Amino acid sequence: MGLTSSEARKRLATYGKNEIKREKKISPWKILVSQFASPIILLLIFAAILSFSVNYFKHEQFFDSILILIIVFAAGIAGFIQDFKAEKTVEALQRMATPRAKVIRDGKEIEISSTELVPGDIIVLEAGDVVPADAKIIEGKLEVDESELTGESRAKKKKINDPIFSGCGIYSGEAKAVVAATGMKTKIGEIASKMQEIKEGDTPFQHQMKKFTRKIVLLTALVIVITFFVSVGKFGFIEAGLIAVSLAVAAIPEDLPAVITIGLSLGAREMVKRKALVRRLAITESIGSVDVICTDKTGTLTEGKMEVRDVWLLKPSKYVKDLAVKCCYYCNDAKFLSSEKKWIGDETDVALKQFSSKYVRVEGRRIDEIPFSSERDMMTVVYDFDKGTVFSKGAPEVILEKSDRAIVDGKIVRLTDKLRKDISEKNKEFASKSYRVLALAYKKYNKPIEKNLIFIGLVILLDPPRKEVRKAIKECHTGGIRVIMVTGDNPLTARAIGKSVGIETNEVLTGKEIDKMGKEELKKKLDGGANIFARVSPFHKLRILEILQDEGHVTAMTGDGVNDSLAIKKADVGIAMGVKGTEVAKEASDIVLLDDNFATIRNAVKEGRRIFDNIRKFVDYLLTCNVAEVVVVLIATIFLPFISLYPAQILWINLITDGLPALALSVDPPRPDVMKRKPRKKTEGIINKKLALLIGSIGMKKSLVIIATFLATLYLTNNIAKARTVLFTGFIMYEFVRIGVIRYNEKLASLRDWLANKILVYSLAISLFLQLIIIYTPLSTYFKVVPLGLLEWTILIIGTVGGFGLGIWIAWMIDKATKEEY
Numbered sequence: 001m002g003l004t005s006s007e008a009r010k011r012l013a014t015y016g017k018n019e020i021k022r023e024k025k026i027s028p029w030k031i032l033v034s035q036f037a038s039p040i041i042l043l044l045i046f047a048a049i050l051s052f053s054v055n056y057f058k059h060e061q062f063f064d065s066i067l068i069l070i071i072v073f074a075a076g077i078a079g080f081i082q083d084f085k086a087e088k089t090v091e092a093l094q095r096m097a098t099p100r101a102k103v104i105r106d107g108k109e110i111e112i113s114s115t116e117l118v119p120g121d122i123i124v125l126e127a128g129d130v131v132p133a134d135a136k137i138i139e140g141k142l143e144v145d146e147s148e149l150t151g152e153s154r155a156k157k158k159k160i161n162d163p164i165f166s167g168c169g170i171y172s173g174e175a176k177a178v179v180a181a182t183g184m185k186t187k188i189g190e191i192a193s194k195m196q197e198i199k200e201g202d203t204p205f206q207h208q209m210k211k212f213t214r215k216i217v218l219l220t221a222l223v224i225v226i227t228f229f230v231s232v233g234k235f236g237f238i239e240a241g242l243i244a245v246s247l248a249v250a251a252i253p254e255d256l257p258a259v260i261t262i263g264l265s266l267g268a269r270e271m272v273k274r275k276a277l278v279r280r281l282a283i284t285e286s287i288g289s290v291d292v293i294c295t296d297k298t299g300t301l302t303e304g305k306m307e308v309r310d311v312w313l314l315k316p317s318k319y320v321k322d323l324a325v326k327c328c329y330y331c332n333d334a335k336f337l338s339s340e341k342k343w344i345g346d347e348t349d350v351a352l353k354q355f356s357s358k359y360v361r362v363e364g365r366r367i368d369e370i371p372f373s374s375e376r377d378m379m380t381v382v383y384d385f386d387k388g389t390v391f392s393k394g395a396p397e398v399i400l401e402k403s404d405r406a407i408v409d410g411k412i413v414r415l416t417d418k419l420r421k422d423i424s425e426k427n428k429e430f431a432s433k434s435y436r437v438l439a440l441a442y443k444k445y446n447k448p449i450e451k452n453l454i455f456i457g458l459v460i461l462l463d464p465p466r467k468e469v470r471k472a473i474k475e476c477h478t479g480g481i482r483v484i485m486v487t488g489d490n491p492l493t494a495r496a497i498g499k500s501v502g503i504e505t506n507e508v509l510t511g512k513e514i515d516k517m518g519k520e521e522l523k524k525k526l527d528g529g530a531n532i533f534a535r536v537s538p539f540h541k542l543r544i545l546e547i548l549q550d551e552g553h554v555t556a557m558t559g560d561g562v563n564d565s566l567a568i569k570k571a572d573v574g575i576a577m578g579v580k581g582t583e584v585a586k587e588a589s590d591i592v593l594l595d596d597n598f599a600t601i602r603n604a605v606k607e608g609r610r611i612f613d614n615i616r617k618f619v620d621y622l623l624t625c626n627v628a629e630v631v632v633v634l635i636a637t638i639f640l641p642f643i644s645l646y647p648a649q650i651l652w653i654n655l656i657t658d659g660l661p662a663l664a665l666s667v668d669p670p671r672p673d674v675m676k677r678k679p680r681k682k683t684e685g686i687i688n689k690k691l692a693l694l695i696g697s698i699g700m701k702k703s704l705v706i707i708a709t710f711l712a713t714l715y716l717t718n719n720i721a722k723a724r725t726v727l728f729t730g731f732i733m734y735e736f737v738r739i740g741v742i743r744y745n746e747k748l749a750s751l752r753d754w755l756a757n758k759i760l761v762y763s764l765a766i767s768l769f770l771q772l773i774i775i776y777t778p779l780s781t782y783f784k785v786v787p788l789g790l791l792e793w794t795i796l797i798i799g800t801v802g803g804f805g806l807g808i809w810i811a812w813m814i815d816k817a818t819k820e821e822y
Contacts, residue, residue: 002104002122011118018117018133018182020189032080045069101132104176121179131168133179134186136161140175143333143345144168157371172335191565208685209260216253223630231637253622259659260615263666267611275594276604277578283590285615287573288608291480291679292548293556294541294571297487297494298347299580299596300558301501302463306347308355309435312426313457314419315409322359323407324456327440329356330364331381331391333371348436351461352393370449378402380450388445392453395490396427399439399455406455415455426458434496436461436489465501472602473502480678481605485532486541494534505531511540523547541567554682556601558593559585575601602675610670612680617746618662619686620695621738625653625731627699632707632727642720644710644727648783652774653731660767661735664760671746690818697810698741702803706730709799713792725775725785726792732771733800735764741807745815 003011036045048069101114102124109124114132117123123135125142142158146168158164164177166186183189224244232240264285268278278284298304311324334345334353343350364383372379378394392399400423406415413419423439430437437460441453473483483503487494491508498505506529514522514536526547533544541557545567548555557571560581565588568574576589577596586592593600629650636644687695709730714723739760755761774783788796 001107003118003120004106008105008116008118008121011120012116015118015185016183017115019115020184028080102129117179117182119179119182123177123179124175125164125170125177126174129170131164131166131170133166134181135164135177135179137164137175137177140173142170142173142175144170172333212686223634227634227637253619253626253654259618259622259662259666262663263611263615263618266667267607271591271604271607272594274603274607275578275597275600276607277592277594278590279586279592280590283573283608285608285611286554287556287591287604288606288610288612289554289679289682290556290573290605290608292482292484292553293476293558293601293605294484294486294544294548295558295598295601296560296577297485297489297497298463299577300593300598301469301485301497302465304463304580304596306351306436306461306463308351308459309462310460311440311457312430312460314406314422314455317409319410320407320456323442324440324459325356325359327391327393327442327456328352328459329360330366330383331379331393331440332356333379347463348438348461352459368449378450382445382449386444390443390445390449390453392441392450393438393459396423396437396439396458399441399453400424402450403441403453403455405452412454419455423455423458428492430458430460431492432496434462434465434493434500436463436493465497466597466599468597468599469501472599475602475675476605477502479605479609479675483531484544486536486544487532487534488536489534491532491534494532498532503531505529508532508534510534511536514540514543519543519547523551527551538564538567542570545571552682554679556605558601559589565589606670606675609674609677610668611666612686613671613674614666614668616686616691617668617742618665620691620742621665622654622662623687623695624699624702624738625734627695628702628706628731628734629653631700631703635703635707644724646784649728649785652783653728660763661739661760664757664763665739665742667759668757690814693814693818694745694811697814698738698807701806701810702734702738705799705803705806706734709795712795716791716795719786721784721786722788722792725788726796728783728785729771729775729788730796730799732767733796734803735767737800737804737807739764740804741811744808745811 036042100111101117102109102111103117104110104122104124105112117133121133122138123132125131125140131144137158137160139160142164144156144158144164146156146165158173158175163180165188166181167188181189184193228240228244231244264282267284271278271284295301308328311321311328313320313324329352332349332353334343334349336343336353336357343353345353362385364385366381367384367388368382370376370380372394376394376398378392378398380390380392383389383391392402400415400420403415405412406419407413427437427439437458439458440456442456443452443454476483485494485498485503489497491510495505495508498508507525509525509530510533512535514533517525522543526544533540538559541559541564545555545557549570549572554572556573556575557567558575558577559565559568560577564576565585568576568585569588571590573591574589575591575593576585578586578592578594579596581592581596591604629645632644636642706727710723710727713726714720717723774780775785776787780786
């Protein structure tokens, strides 16, 4: 009968909808407001308010103030767009949990949204359905795919009183079941709840950027306060305020957040071209610091296409081979979906069925069976032909134990110790070559079914390693990255595949062995060089991951099932399979492999390292300019009776003319040694000792050279406006010098290397062109500059050439003094 409609409504009010609820959903408004709470943005807002006040008292236009606020607003909107996209982690669970459901209500079978199911409902299920809620079978039989929950690929047979779980697919059968749990009370709901409890921490890169930003802001605030009090007695309150604004704008790398975001976005776009879809923007850099990759075997290291390579018989004959083929066909639960024209089921069964279906034409009727289980490691069926025939397949050692005879050249003989030894040695030989080996047996029907079997032969299957994987793993090892295989396959095959792709290990640990180990013992095994783990569950992955992270490693973890999502989300870089992965795993991940290929992980690591190298380059480039600006403003405040640079001029330098080359640096190609260096340490920031020395020393040198050009112009022309314009333009000219020195540091100083990044060449040319527009058009009024003549340009060119020579010498000295990477 099922529930009545009125009773269902009451229970729906009591238990709630059958859906996955997100407990801590962040509103878009909160995300938007948070963008304007960053230290750099707050400091810029303060500078804008100060600028408004100064311009108001001086009765001047608010050009500087408006420009600062436009920058603040643009940065906030860009950050909001990125963060809003990131708030999607649990939504796949909601989509996965809302199929239509057939249910018996008021004695009739009807179809409703699965969100309306309640405990006590009777649901009707058949092949191809997705179980809409946790339930218990009350009528019929099913074959259910629980791999998304358990990680086991083999279909589970379910009969009356057996539990079935929400989100699992049904391979075959028909049944009725009573709903036991809905929504967050289901197995999949419990996993969703655990996922929400796992706090998604900052990536190492995000942590470094926050630390770096705090330092910049504190240093800027200190310099502003000191400068204001120094200049207030000299220039008065209003002028001192304008100088403070100029200094704030000079010290803050306003376009650094935007350049980094764009650089990461361009990197993410490049990764998509290489079949790696990035779901968290900061991960595009963070994957470059990974030093341990925990990877699946099937489909990632291998092609994921199981196929029968051969059938080994004690003494081949047509009759015995036909018998082996029949055993492969009948002792098998794979099904052919005519609507989709494909086989479905366990990948091994599918491979055996594809192989044997070419030769077997008679279907027969299955009259009895003992299904496969991981404890028994074998499967047995009974068919009705020839007065009942038993077929068995399973692990060779198990089948041999159940057999007392063998068929040799069509004759049944006693299974002697010598024959057993021959078969066992062949099994080891095939398994050591990466083959998966199953034994086949049969007999006339009698009970007990699985006793006194007749051994037929061995069927040899192969899921071959991907051709490109060995090279990819070698590159990872060269780059200081440890590769660990975690697989549900048997230990012997796992070791053989590992050896074929270049993963060396001192032992292969199984899930059962891990269960018996405490944390310290498992840590000791990992430290001792255990790099292959077989017969593991997703929860074993989580244990391995936690130990590696406790030791300070930056880890990448792959996975495809629902339970894998816990380990994927907890990893520093979570990687989901795009082809065979569940939607839940994909949504919990940072990166989705669109081709499930390990080589794609290598490519992503390589791209991540390139991105970090380029971030370090444009941080070097931008901060060198900021250091020079601060020094120039400070020196001018102390020694000159007028303001050297106005806020609008500094903003123009920082955002427009410096910003374009900085963006161009973000698309620089990787250095030739990008995968020959060890991963940087987790604690290493963007600015290391060598980069700090370069920024400080070249920034000081740049400021002194530019001040020299300013003083030379002032001396030769006795015109403050022209001298200020030369000072302003000197910062633009010096872009060529700084880029040249960066190229020297990277051993990329030849003309060919320059042309490898044509965007950089164009950006430098555009920067100079824009500066000329400012100087020689009516826009000069807003920026308080005047046209320059031949004399002033001569002074600028001499200063630029001299600065380049000094920059190369300083970079060479620092390179000799420190062994750190640039």
